[in-house]
Amino acid sequence: MTTAVQAPNVWRRFAKPVAIVGAGIAGLTAALDIERRGLRATVFESGRAVGGMASSFKDAEGYTYDFGAHFVSNRLADAMGASAISRTVRHYGEAVALGQKSYSYPFGLALSPRYAASAVSARLKPQPVANAADWFRNAYGEALAEDVAIPLAEAWSGAPASELSPAVGNKLAAGVMKTFLLKAASRLSGRAVCNGYSHEMPESPRVYHVYPEGGVAKLLEPTVARLGDSIALESKVERIFVENGKVAAVKVNGREIGVSAVISTAPVHVLPRLVEGTDALEELGGFRYRPMIFVNLRFEGRNLLPDTMLWVPDRSQPFFRVTEAPFSMPWLAPEGRTQLTFDIGCEVGDAWWTMSDEKLAQACLDGLCRIYPHLRERYIGAGGMLKTPLAYPVYLARYEKRRQDFAERTGVAGLYSIGRNGEFAHLLMEDIYWRTLKRMSDVASYVGQDV
Structure with a gap:
């Protein structure tokens, strides 16, 4: 944690604030760290509540669900002051459905003779890598790449794997020995040890999954309490002026406010429209995000899937992932019942996006029952439907060089971009937190020089 450096109260009172656009985990973390350093920060949030995609919902029937999948470690909960309200997750695992057969991930697939032989062949004769499809074939072998990795990448991104940057594979890479050791640690400790959920900090048997009581949004409450009136809700940043x-x-809301720096969590393709006085960000307008629909269905019983998360690389299915959160966190559904969340990749305005909730639920149920026919008789009904036009950054090869440059700097002095949407990066919650803290050192140095 960064040590606070207290500036004189008079200077603090009259200094121009650091403006932070967006009150999600990145924006709130940035504001708190800026204030710890003795600087002024104001978080401008256009909505009526903080949280962004770190939002939770609990309905009258006793089901709790989040806006998309979130993974919280005990280390993150402790850093954010929420360890006292966080429950330990005892088990977490993933599986892949191929036809009506399921394989545990990654070892079940690795033990398949077909996939193992193909992977060995690829390692012995690696091919040049120009795109994500090449990367998958080299990393997993032709068979696993074609059956699993490429269909999932295409469903998730909405683009052919041949048009995706090889950097897509970087977020998936994990050492076999590390995976084996952490899986073994999970069994011995009775805790869901994190594996592949932080690249900024080391993972070990002491870092495991937790879940805040009342939903993932509760993780932010200690930070919000500390920031107090530094958060301005229903305050839309309409322009960022560069001179x-x-x-x-x-x-903000029609009023011009002088600032010492701006920290944005806005999607990067929005920045060119916000920033006035430079065309340095113009290329970012072409960066793409993948829209997503999350469909929740309720069932009688528990542990209906082979594990918490089920990947479905069947191109004929409307969804590519199904998650049974109560498999790992039974308190998220009433006793004796469960909820499955289906991820549907789409485009804003397409047939899936405009489909009625009833038809979306039916499509997901029918698709699930092609894999597990017996689940139809356990179906109770649909839960909430969530849609977002900005679920995941899409790493297209055509702008990979510009993406890498942007990861280093925005190109505008005093403008910083953080968080998953703001960095245009495949970041999970813990990495967002640590990366934000690292970036605040740069902000503090800049503001100090500017003063």
Whole structure:
């Protein structure tokens, strides 16, 4: 944790604030760290509540669900002051459905003679890598790449794997020995040890999954309490003004406010429309995000899937992933019942996006029952339907060089971009937290020089 550096109260009172756009985990973490350093921060959130995609819902029937999949470690909960309200997750696992047969991930697939032989062949004769499809074939072998990795990548991104950057594979890479050791640690400790959920900090048997009581949004409450009136809700940042190559002011709800720096969590393709006074960000307007629909269905019984998360690389299915959160966290559904969440990749305005909730539920139920026919008789009904036009950044090869440059700097002095949408990066919650803290050192240095 960064040690606070207290500035004189008079300077703090009259200094221009650091403006933070968006009150999700990245924006709130940034604000708290900026204030710990003795600087002024104001978080401008256009909505009526904080959280962004770290939002939770509990309905009258006793089901709790989040806006998309979130993974919280005990280390993150402790860093954010929420360890006292966080329950330990005892088990977490993944499986892959191929036809009506399921394989545990990754070892069940690795033990398949067909996939093992193909993987060995690929390692002995690696091919040049120009795109994600090449990366998958080299990493997993032709058979597993064609049957599993490529269909999933295409369903998730909405683009052919041949048009995706090889960097897509970087977020999936995990050492076999590390995976084996952490899986063994999970069994011995009775805790769901994290494996592949943080690249910024080391993973070990002491870092495991937890879940805040009342939903993942509760993770943010200690930070919100500390920030107090530094958070301005229903305050839309309409413009970011740049003068002589550096940030000078923001326009919020029609009012211009001088600032010392701007930290944005907005999707990067929005920044060119927000920023006035430079065309340095123009190329970012072409960056793509994948829209997603999350469909929740309720069933009698528990542990209906082979594990918590089921990947479905069948291109004929409307969904590519099904998650049974109560498999790992039974308190998220009433006793004797469960909820399955289906992820549907789509485009805004297409047939899936405009489909009625009833038809979406029916499509998911029919698809699930092609894999597990016996589940139809256990179906109770549909839960909430959630849609987002900005679920995941899509790493297209055509703008990979610009993406890498943007990861280093925005190109505008005093403008910083953080969080998954703001960094245009495949980041899970813990990495968002640690990366944000690292970036705040740069912000503090810049603001100090500017003063």
